[in-house]
Amino acid sequence: MVDTLERYAPNENLRRDEAAWRAENITWHSAEVQLDLTNATQFSATSYTSVTTLNFSSACTETFIDFIHESVEEVLVNGTAIDLSAAVLDSRIYLDNLLTDAPNTVTVTGHALYSRSGEGLHRFVDPQDGETYLYTQFEPSEARRVFACFEQPDLKTSYRFTLTGPSGWHLASNQPIVDEVFHDNGTKTVTCSPTPPISSYITAVLAGPYHVERGEHIQELPDGEQLVIELAATCRASLAEHFDGPEILDLTSRGLNYFHELFDYPYPWGKYDSAFVPEYNLGAMENPGLVTFTERYVFTSHATEGQYEQRGNTLMHEMAHMWFGDLVTMKWWDDLWLKESFADYIGTLANDEATDFTTAWTTFAxxxxxxxxxxxxxxxxxxxxxxxxxxxxxxxxxxxITYAKGASVLKQLAAFVGADAFRDAARSYFRKHAYSNTSLEDFLQALETASGRDMRQWADAWLKTSGVPKLKVTYSTDDQGIITQAQLSQFGTDPVTGQPIVRPHVLSVGAYTLRDGQLVRTGSSQVELVTESVALDFLVGHKVPDLILPNDGDETYALIEFDPMSRTTLLENLSGLSDSLPRATCWASLWDAVRSATLDAQSYVEALLAHAHTVTDAGVFGVLTDQLVTSISKYVAPELRAELRSSAADVLTGWLTKFEPGSDQQTTTARTLTRLARAGVAGEVIEAFLGQQPNEYQVTVDEQLLWNSYIALAAAGKLDTEAETKMHEAAKQNPTSIALNAVRTALAARPIPEVKENAFDTVLMARDEKGELSNDALSATALGFAMGSSSLLAPFEPRFWAAILPVFETMSMEFSTRVIEGLYPGHQDLDGSIEQNQALAAASAWLEENAQAPTALKRILLEERDELERSLNAQAFSRTSR
Structure with a gap:
C-alpha cells in the first residue's frame, strides 16, 4: 500500500497499490465533462477543448487526477488557480492543500488529442464522402485521454456530458439529451442527463453525421409498471444502404426481454443505443446506454449465418454487461473475469435461448x-x-482465458450447482451490490447461499489454477473383445505451479457405433469426475465402441486425448457424426493434437478435405476452412506443402460447384480459395473471380471476395501492370475503407524486396508518405508485408529485434502491439533441426538479454515465440510421419 503520494514520470501506468491508496482516500460525488468538437472536420486540428469539473471528498490533503493531454490551460481547486508547473507532471495533475472537512471542486481546462489508434476519442474521415466521425473507446484506462478523471474502476461517480459540434451532427453519450441549443455559427450544444454512478472506462461519446434508426422497447415489470427504453442503432451515412437497423433493434428488444426475466432486475440505464463505428479495436464495448460495435458487423458483402450468429452473440454479450460489469463492477482488473467470463457465458446462453440462432453453443465450442x-x-x-x-x-x-476459458468454466459451474442456483445467485448479487464494486469473494458468497454448496474448493480448483485438463478413457477387454473395466481420467500439469491438474467436472460420456457410415450414439452416461479418475460402468459388458467421446455435451472445459480406435474412427468417418455439438468437440480436440504435434498436420488436412464439406453449421465450417489454410501454411512440413496446397485447391474448387450458388458454404469456400491462392495455386479461379461476371463457378463476387482476389494475385506475384491498374480503378469507383485498406495489403504483399522494404518501414514508423497511419491502415500494411516466404522476409529480422523496444516505449499500447505482432517473423520453414532456426534463437536471445524490458512487451514476444515453436514442432512431426 502507498504510504505517501509519490510523484514521478512517466506515470501513465497506474499501479494497483496507487489505485488502492486513492480509493481509500477519495469519495467521488460527480463529474461535469464539456467537450467542444467543432474543429473535428479540420483535419489539421490535432486537439479539442476539454473541460472537466470534479466534485469529491478527500481524507487527505493531496491526491492526483489522470489526464493524458496536449495541453493544460488552467486548474482551479475550490475556485483558486494553481501553479501548473508544479501540478502537471506527465499524465497526472497533482493536487495539494485539499479540504478534508468538506467536498472539493476541481476544474481542469485543457486540450485533449484526437486519436488515430482507436484509443480515446478516435477520428475517422470517410473516404467515400469525406465526412468526419468520432467515437470513444476507453477500456481499460483511456477516458483520461479525453477528460480529467480518477481513472480506476472502483471510483465510480455520476457523469454529465455537454457536447458541442456541427449542428447537423448526431451527438450522444450514455444518457438521453435533456437540452439542445443551436448557435449562429452553425454549431449546437447538447447536454445529457447525469448518469447513475459508473466507472470512467464505460463512459462514452459519439459525434458525427451518423445514420440513426430508432425504436422502443416496453417492458412490463413485476409490480405492473411499464419500463420504456428508447432504442437507437447508428452507423456511418455511407453504410446506411447496407445497415439492417430493424434487425439490430429487434435483437436488442429480444435480449432485454430475456435478461429482465433472467436477472429480475430492471435495465437501469435509461436508453439503449447501439453504435457501429469504423476502425474499432474491439468487437464491441459495453458502455451503458451507448454500446459501441465494430462496423464489420455492418455487412457490405454476403454474410453467412455464422457471421450473423457471431454478431448476435456479441450483442447479447454486451447486453449482459449492463448488469455484469456496469451495474456491478470489479474493484480492480484482477477480477476482470467477473464481467467478461459472465458476459461470454450468459451472452451465448441468451443467443441460444432468446434468438433464432440454433448453433450458438456449437460455435462456442x-x-x-x-x-x-x-x-x-x-x-x-x-x-x-x-x-x-x-x-x-x-x-x-x-x-x-479471461473471456472464453472463464465462460467455459461458468458453463461447468452451472452444471455443477444447477442452473436455478446459478440464476438465483446472480439475482441476489445484483440486488446487494448494485452501483458498487466487488471481488471474487462477493460472488462466491452469493453462490454458496443459492446452492448450499461450499464454493471455495471449486474456486480454488478452477479459478486459481492454470492449464488445460485433458480427458482420456482407458479400458480392458476379455478374449472376446468385451470391456471388463473402463475409466475416465483427467490429467495435465499446471504450467504455473507444476502441480497436477485435478478439477471437479460434471460431464457426459458418449459411446458411438459406426452404422452405414453414420456414427450413432449407442450409450451415454453423466458422470461426476472429482478426483483423477472415475469408473465408466455403462461401457462394461459391451464391445469396444467405434468412438468413445468424453465431454459429449461439451459441458466442461477440457481437451480429449482419444484412444487409438476412436481417433482412427474420427479421421476416417467425421462426416458420420451428425450431431453438431459433439462433432465440434471432436474437431477441436483433433486440431489441438495438430498444434501439440501429436497428430501430423497432413492427416488432419486430409480429414478436412474428406469431411469438412458435410458440416452445415456456417460458423464451424468457417473455423474448419481457417484451420485448413493454417495447417498447410504453418504446420505441414515445407516439402509437403505444394502438393497438399494443390490438392486442397482442387478439392475446394470442386466444392464451389457442389454447393448451392450463393450459399454460406460456397461463399466461405470461395474466400478460402483466395487465401490458398496467395501461394500460386487456383490461379484460374482467381482469374474467374476478377474476370467477366457471372463466372463459370456461379460465385457472386462481392466486395470482400473481389479484394481477397486482388490480394491473392499480388501475393502470388501476378499483379502485373494491367491488373494493378484495374485494382486502383475499382478502389476509385468505390472508395470504401475496406477497399483502400485492401489496396494497402495487396501492394505490400507483392514478393519484391523493395516492396517489402517500404512496407516494413511504413509499419515500423506507423507512417507513410501521406502522414500518420490509422490503426487499421497500419494492420493492413503489416498483413501484406507478412505475405512472403521466410527467405524473402529474413533480411528484416535483425532490424525487427533492434526496433521493438523503442517502438514499445514510444507508441501507444494499441499501436506498439500491432507493429510488433505484425512484423514478428512468425512464419518459418523448418530447415534442419528446430534448434537451428534463427528466428526462434533470436527470440530467445532477445528475451534473455532484455530481462528488464516491460512485462507487457515480454508477454507479446513470449506468445509469438511459443506459436513459432509450436509450428516448427508440428512441421518436424509432420516430416517424421510421412
Missing amino acids: ARRKAWAYVADQMPTTHPIVADIPDLLAADQNFDG
Whole structure:
C-alpha cells in the first residue's frame, strides 16, 4: 500500500497499490465533462477543448487526477488557480492543500488529442464522402485521454456530458439529451442527463453525421409498471444502404426481454443505443446506454449465418454487461473475469435461448473454446483470477482465458450447482451490490447461499489454477473383445505451479457405433469426475465402441486425448457424426493434437478435405476452412506443402460447384480459395473471380471476395501492370475503407524486396508518405508485408529485434502491439533441426538479454515465440510421419 503520494514520470501506468491508496482516500460525488468538437472536420486540428469539473471528498490533503493531454490551460481547486508547473507532471495533475472537512471542486481546462489508434476519442474521415466521425473507446484506462478523471474502476461517480459540434451532427453519450441549443455559427450544444454512478472506462461519446434508426422497447415489470427504453442503432451515412437497423433493434428488444426475466432486475440505464463505428479495436464495448460495435458487423458483402450468429452473440454479450460489469463492477482488473467470463457465458446462453440462432453453443465450442485452449497453453497462461499489478498488465489481460476459458468454466459451474442456483445467485448479487464494486469473494458468497454448496474448493480448483485438463478413457477387454473395466481420467500439469491438474467436472460420456457410415450414439452416461479418475460402468459388458467421446455435451472445459480406435474412427468417418455439438468437440480436440504435434498436420488436412464439406453449421465450417489454410501454411512440413496446397485447391474448387450458388458454404469456400491462392495455386479461379461476371463457378463476387482476389494475385506475384491498374480503378469507383485498406495489403504483399522494404518501414514508423497511419491502415500494411516466404522476409529480422523496444516505449499500447505482432517473423520453414532456426534463437536471445524490458512487451514476444515453436514442432512431426 502507498504510504505517501509519490510523484514521478512517466506515470501513465497506474499501479494497483496507487489505485488502492486513492480509493481509500477519495469519495467521488460527480463529474461535469464539456467537450467542444467543432474543429473535428479540420483535419489539421490535432486537439479539442476539454473541460472537466470534479466534485469529491478527500481524507487527505493531496491526491492526483489522470489526464493524458496536449495541453493544460488552467486548474482551479475550490475556485483558486494553481501553479501548473508544479501540478502537471506527465499524465497526472497533482493536487495539494485539499479540504478534508468538506467536498472539493476541481476544474481542469485543457486540450485533449484526437486519436488515430482507436484509443480515446478516435477520428475517422470517410473516404467515400469525406465526412468526419468520432467515437470513444476507453477500456481499460483511456477516458483520461479525453477528460480529467480518477481513472480506476472502483471510483465510480455520476457523469454529465455537454457536447458541442456541427449542428447537423448526431451527438450522444450514455444518457438521453435533456437540452439542445443551436448557435449562429452553425454549431449546437447538447447536454445529457447525469448518469447513475459508473466507472470512467464505460463512459462514452459519439459525434458525427451518423445514420440513426430508432425504436422502443416496453417492458412490463413485476409490480405492473411499464419500463420504456428508447432504442437507437447508428452507423456511418455511407453504410446506411447496407445497415439492417430493424434487425439490430429487434435483437436488442429480444435480449432485454430475456435478461429482465433472467436477472429480475430492471435495465437501469435509461436508453439503449447501439453504435457501429469504423476502425474499432474491439468487437464491441459495453458502455451503458451507448454500446459501441465494430462496423464489420455492418455487412457490405454476403454474410453467412455464422457471421450473423457471431454478431448476435456479441450483442447479447454486451447486453449482459449492463448488469455484469456496469451495474456491478470489479474493484480492480484482477477480477476482470467477473464481467467478461459472465458476459461470454450468459451472452451465448441468451443467443441460444432468446434468438433464432440454433448453433450458438456449437460455435462456442468450435471458436471461443478453441481460443481459450490456445491461450491456456501459452507460457503466459494465468489463472482466471489473475494477478494484475498495473494498467499495462490489465491491457493485455483481455485474452482467451479471461473471456472464453472463464465462460467455459461458468458453463461447468452451472452444471455443477444447477442452473436455478446459478440464476438465483446472480439475482441476489445484483440486488446487494448494485452501483458498487466487488471481488471474487462477493460472488462466491452469493453462490454458496443459492446452492448450499461450499464454493471455495471449486474456486480454488478452477479459478486459481492454470492449464488445460485433458480427458482420456482407458479400458480392458476379455478374449472376446468385451470391456471388463473402463475409466475416465483427467490429467495435465499446471504450467504455473507444476502441480497436477485435478478439477471437479460434471460431464457426459458418449459411446458411438459406426452404422452405414453414420456414427450413432449407442450409450451415454453423466458422470461426476472429482478426483483423477472415475469408473465408466455403462461401457462394461459391451464391445469396444467405434468412438468413445468424453465431454459429449461439451459441458466442461477440457481437451480429449482419444484412444487409438476412436481417433482412427474420427479421421476416417467425421462426416458420420451428425450431431453438431459433439462433432465440434471432436474437431477441436483433433486440431489441438495438430498444434501439440501429436497428430501430423497432413492427416488432419486430409480429414478436412474428406469431411469438412458435410458440416452445415456456417460458423464451424468457417473455423474448419481457417484451420485448413493454417495447417498447410504453418504446420505441414515445407516439402509437403505444394502438393497438399494443390490438392486442397482442387478439392475446394470442386466444392464451389457442389454447393448451392450463393450459399454460406460456397461463399466461405470461395474466400478460402483466395487465401490458398496467395501461394500460386487456383490461379484460374482467381482469374474467374476478377474476370467477366457471372463466372463459370456461379460465385457472386462481392466486395470482400473481389479484394481477397486482388490480394491473392499480388501475393502470388501476378499483379502485373494491367491488373494493378484495374485494382486502383475499382478502389476509385468505390472508395470504401475496406477497399483502400485492401489496396494497402495487396501492394505490400507483392514478393519484391523493395516492396517489402517500404512496407516494413511504413509499419515500423506507423507512417507513410501521406502522414500518420490509422490503426487499421497500419494492420493492413503489416498483413501484406507478412505475405512472403521466410527467405524473402529474413533480411528484416535483425532490424525487427533492434526496433521493438523503442517502438514499445514510444507508441501507444494499441499501436506498439500491432507493429510488433505484425512484423514478428512468425512464419518459418523448418530447415534442419528446430534448434537451428534463427528466428526462434533470436527470440530467445532477445528475451534473455532484455530481462528488464516491460512485462507487457515480454508477454507479446513470449506468445509469438511459443506459436513459432509450436509450428516448427508440428512441421518436424509432420516430416517424421510421412
